[in-house]
Amino acid sequence: GDSVTQMEGPVTLSEEAFLTINCTYTATGYPSLFWYVQYPGEGLQLLLKATKADDKGSNKGFEATYRKETTSFHLEKGSVQVSDSAVYFCALREPSGTYKYIFGTGTRLKVLA
């Protein structure tokens, strides 16, 4: 079945460091890809998404490119802030129309001042 593999955390960075969180997927067809963020005590918030190959999603300085050839959707940010500390989930939505999401295990990011 479809699956999402995400790098394990936690990831600890200093403020203004470069961030990469790797995500690869296995899917039949052409899924949509998402990054969600979960701040402490809160629900999931959509960070960015891409719906087809070579699309780049971006938001709040984060970006990720849908790479069909490598089945990847790595999350990057050029300069992280303390406020970016959270858990980041990579997910795919199956193209079947069922609206079923498959999530990765989540990566906890801690940014130190």
Place this chain on the structure above:
Amino acid sequence: GAVVSQHPSWVICKSGTSVKIECRSLDFQATTMFWYRQFPKQSLMLMATSNEGSKATYEQGVEKDKFLINHASLTLSTLTVTSAHPEDSSFYICSARTQLGGKNEAFFGQGTRLTVV
């Protein structure tokens, strides 16, 4: 953006009792709601898909008699954990699908942490 509210945010209950968790879409109608479960250090796993006015569709391995889902209106779905046991302790999160403004997205609640003692 669309808001999904989940209640309660956390609950502690005694083993053998039942717990109801509510999921409300506050500013949109959700024809479909989804219930997920998250074990510590693991990902969210889809438990069931709930369509308004019809029976929920459960994922393989999820006991439908234990996790009762009701989606009686376009803005409310409830998950009842019946005869809860410590192994049911987990983080439960719902999402609601909307097609507002041409967007086709699912919005998530803040989750409910259930602890069964």
